[in-house]
Amino acid sequence: MKLRKVTAAAAAALVLSLTATACGGDDGDSEDTGSGSGGGDKIKVGIKYDQPGLGLKEPDGSFSGFDVDVATYVAKELGYDADQIEWVETKSADRENALARGDVKMIAATYSITDERKEKVDFAGPYLLAHQDLLVKTDSDITEATDLNSKKLCSVTGSTSAQNVSDKFAPKAQLKEYGTYSECIAGLQSGAVDAVTTDDSILAGFAAQDQYEGQFKLAGLKLSNENYGIGVKKGDTETVDKINKALEKMVSDGAWDTAVKDNFGPANYQNEPAPKIGDIVQ
Known part of the structure; x- marks a missing residue:
């Protein structure tokens, strides 16, 4: 009888132990998906796979970019x-x-901070101030947005960049929409289009690629302000605070400048200084 009582007690203890372990397992799974506070097995980070200089999946499966x-x-x-x-x-x-x-x-993917987006997610940063610009051939005579009248201007389908130029600067520009920026760049190289427009950081990333060395230049226009931030789930203020501290440290120890030069240097990208946390340029 005593044996059965001990066994029952042991069984009860085992159930409690397994229950506790299961709860702990939930926490561990949370860390695996990157929802923990750090130190878990994995953290999942959203990036672009197709933007050279910013977020690019290389042929060998590695990732590169600012x-x-x-x-x-x-x-x-x-x-x-x-x-x-x-x-x-x-x-x-x-x-x-x-x-x-x-x-x-978290997401670091040329994610511009806007009031509309802030209703759905929280942002750390900004960590880069970009501007809408034009990429043209090195020998192009296009130096201003108004020069695009009667010229062929490319941007990707669904982007507002080309329409912004047409509405505000060059109403007679011939807008061309391609599926990807890679297609726009190929069109610029072949002469099918005269200019490509989007954020200067994205254009600089393409221009910095070895296969395009010396072929393109940025016009150096500032047609809009794009404050890149790191997006996190709405309400996760703890993570926002930690990311902001990390960004401040990255700037102070010089790693931010190094990253800019490594990823945009070959395109002679005239980047803005590292923005202050919370300083949104309208």
Whole structure:
């Protein structure tokens, strides 16, 4: 009888132990998806896969770009080594949903901070101030947006960049929409279009690629202000604070400047100084 009582007690203890372990397992799974406070097995970070100089998946499966460098630095400050980062392709149209679903812990993907987006997600940063600009051939005589009248201007389908130029500066510009910026750049190279427009950081990333060395130049226009921030799930103020501290450290120790030169240097990108946290340029 005593044996059965002891066994029953042991069984009860085992159930309690398994229950506690299961609860702990939930926490561990949370850290695996990057929703923990750092130090978990993995952190999932949303980036672009198709933007040279910012977020690019290389043929060997590795990742490169300024956004990648920034996110890697931030993740390290949150307690994750580079090999603990799981990079997740996050397309522009799905960024808010990816954060809301918990698919990623944070997004660093040329993610401009806007009032509309702040209703759905929280932002750390900004960590880069970009501007809408034009990319043209090195020998092009296009120096102002007004020079685009009667010229062929390319941007990607769904982008407002080309329309912004047409509405405000060059109403007679011939707008060409391609599926990707890579197609726009190929069109510029072949002469099918006269200029490509989007954020100067994105254009500089393409121009810095080895296959385009010396072929293109940025016009150096500032047609809009794009404050890139790191998006996190709405209400996660703790993570926002930690990321902001990491960004401040990245600037102060020189790693930010190094990342800019490494990713945009060959394009002679005249970047703005590192912005102050919370300083949104309208």
